[in-house]
Amino acid sequence: MRLMEERILSEGRVLPGYILKVGSFFNQQIDIELLRAAGEEIAALYGDCGVNKILTIEASGIALATASGLSMGVPVVFAKKHKSSNVGDDVISARIHSYTHGGDYDAVVSGEYLRRGDRVLIVDDFLAKGCALRGLIELAEKAGAEVVGAAIGIEKGFQGGGDDLRSRGVRIESLAVIDEMDGDKITFRKSV
């Protein structure tokens, strides 16, 4: 999405360790018109796929998931992060490794809200090595739901998680895919 790429170029800041700061417009302060456009773009991409539920994970994925849900008219479910696997009976959980914070956590969601027969679109703000996305796919599959695909705000293509999942047949649409981040120079993948 051209709007997203332009904002990354004008306001994103590359920090050591391949960190991209986009807090000024995307994941701490949210530019609401960019978010609205992002939700509409995701609705256009997946609008004809019979999606009946959007799945995301707290916390920063919730805004994009909400905007997408509002554009598509489907409910949003968010998985919670638990440090331990000591969760109740009627929950589905998946272990996720966090490279950002180190260590593992469990993504959990109530079995009431994710069910067999659901057609799920996974929405998240970032995709890098793909740990969170793989965990959300696992959650949906454990519930017996079908994953229609994933919609991502910003994908760090050079970290490989997205392409690995694509090669296994998962549809992933990212509003911006960064293929190189070298100092201040950011190179986006060309849309095909």
Added chain:
Amino acid sequence: MRLMEERILSEGRVLPGYILKVGSFFNQQIDIELLRAAGEEIAALYGDCGVNKILTIEASGIALATASGLSMGVPVVFAKKHKSSNVGDDVISARIHSYTHGGDYDAVVSGEYLRRGDRVLIVDDFLAKGCALRGLIELAEKAGAEVVGAAIGIEKGFQGGGDDLRSRGVRIESLAVIDEMDGDKITFRKSV
């Protein structure tokens, strides 16, 4: 808001310890049409107040804040929860006590995103004893911003936090105020 009260009556579940479970439509699975209506109601309540920023706190406040931001056309900033006060230089923080989880945490936001002169509407999903809301007001005041008011999804009026802040002059608009929760019987405050 009648829609919110009806959903609480039909789907909310009262658990021991004055816990109200509304995960099926409001804070784990989000009914997107209810959320849209809630955002529009908040926009109608505060639309003429010159609000230029919405402030919320991760995680479950983000959805309602996003819907409100989309309806009002103003950016959303969310404070993060930190376990320690060991945060960077350019951040504003406020200590908040959590009765739900026990213990304290710090709500932090970058000084870049909350500034002197901002007219801030605080949005959150729940209000009970008011600890989170008081913390967010403190954050905004530390930044030199003006708090126009607060918009809350569900207020547990019987826990007193909202009325305490109202008595100090804070405008608080809650989409549903529960004045009594006795077993399965839920009594709402009459709108005035």
